[in-house]
Amino acid sequence: MKRAIKLDSNQAWREAAALVMANRELLLTLAGVFFLVPRLAFALFMNEPPKPSASDPVAMAQAMEDYYLATLPFLLPMLVMQAVGTLGMLGLMGDRGAPTVGQALMQGVKGGATYIAAQIIMVVLLSVLGGTVIGLASISGQQGILLAAVALVVVGLFYLYLRTTLTAPVIAVERQRNPWAALRQSWRLTKGNVGRLLGFMGMAALLAVVAIYAGISISGVIGGLLGGPQAAHITAAVVSSLLTAVAAVYLCAMLTACYHQLSGETAETPRGVW
Structure with a gap:
């Protein structure tokens, strides 16, 4: 039996940084079109989500549901654009066949439905499994059992996310158009690497969140001092969208x-794409 490849996070980061540096102008342009502009437009022209409230969680949940239902006609196109942009950038950096920008974006368009379908499958699975576990625990009437069930569901959510985290590269690079097959291929590639992926992706996600929130806070304060609440909102939206676009590239x-590493591909000098 073929042994699973172990992820070398240092090597993965070096390759990732080299890929960004080799193609930074093009990648940042694509991120601007598919991430920055849609997110900025959404932030500027849509109302902010309701503020979290611990006093009445039921009312808060209803308010959030109403908000997302109201913004769905604007949210869906943005999510579709981000899916296409993600697959396009993955194709440009990941496909050893050296596709052109147009070819990579066309594959992103073709794979967009597969990517979204894979996400829907995961949401349905998590909802069914999580709801079943929490529902059974709530029947017991024991607070401790319910808390343990919630913790189990959260751990399971992270585990499933990490095992399927390579679904998008599989769709973009292997041009897999079956969402279930793409999920299974990611599951195969990530075998034995959940801990390594958690450390690698988790640290990057933590740094990105800290950077984005720090950028929002600082820019909001500066904007507020210079031009009042409206300027603070606009400045924070611009900075947040910009940092999110950069994070998407990385x-x-x-x-x-x-x-590349877990599929057994040999490392090669990152190429520029045209």
Whole structure:
């Protein structure tokens, strides 16, 4: 039996950084079109989500549901654009066949439905399994059992996410159009690497969240001092969208590097794409 490849996070980060540096102008342009502009437009023209409230969680849940239902006509196109942009960047960096920008984006368009379908499958599975576990625990009437069930569901959510984290590269690079097959291939590639992926992706995600929230806070304060609440909102939206676009570029590069390594591809000098 073929032994599973172990992820070398240092090597993966070096390749990811090299991929970004080799193609930074093009990748940042694509991230601007598919991430920055849609997110900025959404932030500027849509109302902010309701503030969290611990006093009435039921009312808060209803308010959030109403908000997302109201913004769904605007949210869905943004999510579709981000899916296409993600697959396009993954194809540009990950496909050893050296596709052109147009070819990579066309594959992103073709794979968009597969990517979204795979996400829907995961949401349905998590909802069914998580709801079943928590529902059975709530029947017991024991607070401790319910808390343990919730903790189990959260751990399971992270585990399933990490095992399917290479679904997008599989769709973009292997041009897999069956969402279930793409999920299974990611499951195969990530075998034995959950801990390594958690450390690698988790640290990057933590740094990205800290950077984005710090950027929002600082830019909001500066904007507020210079032009009042409206200026603070606009400045924070611009900075948040910009940092999110940059984070998307690095996330795609990291996924590409992990895919190359775990699929057994030999490392080669990152190429520029045209």
